[in-house]
Amino acid sequence: MKFDELIQRALSIRKLIQQYEEQNFGTSWTNEELALGFVGDVGDLVKLVMAQNGRRNIPEAESKLAHELSDCLWSIIVLADGHGVDLEKAFLKTMDDLEHHFQKGPVVG
Secondary structure: OOHHHHHHHHHHHHHHHHHHHHHHHOOOOOHHHHHHHHHHHHHHHHHHHHHHOOOOOOOOHHHHHHHHHHHHHHHHHHHHHHOOOOHHHHHHHHHHHHHHHHHOOOOOO
C-alpha cells in the first residue's frame, strides 16, 4: 500500500469515528483532544518498548507494540490532516534535510 493510500484509509476511519462520536456524544473530538489522545498513545508505546527491552512485564507486548505503533501513526496522519499539513511532502522534506545534515560529516571545531 502506498503512503497516500494509508493516509486515505486513516482519514476514512476518522470519519467513521467522528460519526460515532457525534451520534453518541453530540460532538467529535477536536484537534486538541486528538493530540491529547496521541500523547496517551505515546505513553502506552513507551511502556511496550520498555517491555520489549525487559524493563516491564506486559503479556503479548510484541503484538501490542505493533498495534500501538499503528495507533500513533493514525493519530499523526489525522492531526496532520486537521492542521492542513501535507504529511507525505513534509516527511520527504524532513528526510532530505536530515540526510543533507548528516552527509556533511562531523562538525570539527
